[in-house]
Amino acid sequence: MNQNSSAQREFNILLVEDSEDDAVLTQYAFRGVPVRYKLHIVGDGIEALEFLRKQGSYSDTPRPDMILLDLNMPRMDGREFLHEIKHDEHLKAIPVVILTTSSADSDVMNAYQSHAAAYMTKPFGLDVFSRNIRRFVDFWLSDTARLPSSAAMA
């Protein structure tokens, strides 16, 4: 167990995902990761923006350390949402990792062009998915990559 301050830090992760099934699976995959985290789930881009801007029914939400973003959603899909927050001065620093079933080259390219931090596909089997989520946590939320501190984020 590392003594880094990030090990004690509780990460707020916003999962933007319209499929309930996928939300359940993602939550399951996060179980057992060696960090403290809180997974906030919203169903589409509009809700996500409300969450981030503390609007509507989301008045007292924390600022997420990372956003896990699905691409294909109703009302406002991942692409539009990404474009929106990367043009928002206050929100654009939050790293966004795409988490989607699509492996289309065009989707990958567009995501990075719109300043996504990374692109992950949802694999078919649960074991592989769990492994990938563990690796994700290992990279972003451990001592490999650094995220802005909570103080800086406020």
Added chain:
Amino acid sequence: MRFFRDISIRYKITLLLLLVVSVVLLAVSIANVIGEVRTTRSSLVTKYSTLAKIVAAHSGAALSIADIDPSSAQEIIDDLSVEPSIIDAALIGLNGDEVVHYPSDSSDRRTSRDVGDLGARFTDDGFLEVMQQVRLNNNSHVGHIYLRASIEELHTKVYQTIVIASAVYILALVIALLLSFALQRLISTPILQLAELTRRVSTEHDYTLSAEHHGSDELGMLCQGFNSMLSEIRRRDDELMRSNDELKQFAFVASHDLQEPLRSVTSFCNMLQMECQSDLSPEAMGYLDRIIKGIARMKALVTDLLNYSRVSREEQVELERVELRNIVGEAIVNLHSSIESSRAQIFCGELPRVYGDRSQLVQVFQNLIGNAIIYRGPRPPQIHIEVTRKHKYLEIAVRDNGIGISPEHYERIFEIFKRLHNRSKYPGTGIGLAVCRKIVERHGGKIWVESKPDQGSVFRFTLPNCIEEHQDEPEQLSAARI
């Protein structure tokens, strides 16, 4: 007869007109010649008969005294020298003996003649003989007059007539020929235009052309019919394209959207396996396993369908110059795990540049090499890839030493979802070769197989050749939208 059938209608019409004219003219000319000849003959007969009659009319007295004094009779008969065609003539007494003869020194002098038939007749040796009675003024019969004339002038006249008629005939034919050829245009030109249009539509597949003809005869109807057929083709074409597009879109969307729930089912089955082991009997775990495997197969099918529909969906195949070396290399990399586990060996001959879509060509090689590995025999797969340069295209052969295919299945295997073997024996969805065929055909090529059971297979396909090696600008060719 076949010759006539195959020459252009221009020449047909001309020849027909010419034939009519020449037959008619020939008949006319012949009738003309015959008429001339007969006229000439009868005028000759008239001429010498008249001459004989006139002389006969004036020689009655002289003939009646010719026994005693033939001199006046001789004088009269000698006057016939006026007509040079008269060969000889004679005045004949009642007893049939010649009294006087003209010319006087003729060798044809005969003492008696047969006075039988009166009138004129043409002899077999080419003369005209005339025999007339000589009577006195009181109508008593005193003898006969005989004339023999040459019919040279008849022969000459016949010859002349024939020559002139022939010349006129030939001249008329020439005029008829020129006139026919000029006039046949009236009929043939619109027909030829329509034929040319038809040819263009067939070769260029351009159904937007139309025939112009403003008459309301059968030709006009033909042009109208032609145009309405073309517009019918265009209409059906458009409809087909539209419905095709819809179908492709449908297939794409369906196969794309089908993946989501498959993933859910598989993942939750996985969850059951991982979290509920203590709650489930071994049988239940077994069933779960079968469920997961079933879904995996469905996923493979759906992925392949998606792939297949993606290949047909693209608007145009963008052809660029690509290196077959790199393409085969990438396919091999994608297959590396099955290559390793089957200990497959792949040999390549010269792999040149080609015009094609890179990712689609990788798919083709991946499918063909992949199949060679799957359908292997007892020995490790040995795969040979050879390229032969043909005139305007390349022929690529992928040869294996696998289980082979019997001839009655040669076409079937390229159909979508048609497999020859049990899934458990040889894995696969039955879409690989269908995709290959689609891709190859969109590149303008063909794909086929040569094989015998247990003797391996050779899959051959053609691709457009890279025309110039030294061109600097990579040309972008687009295949027609299929």
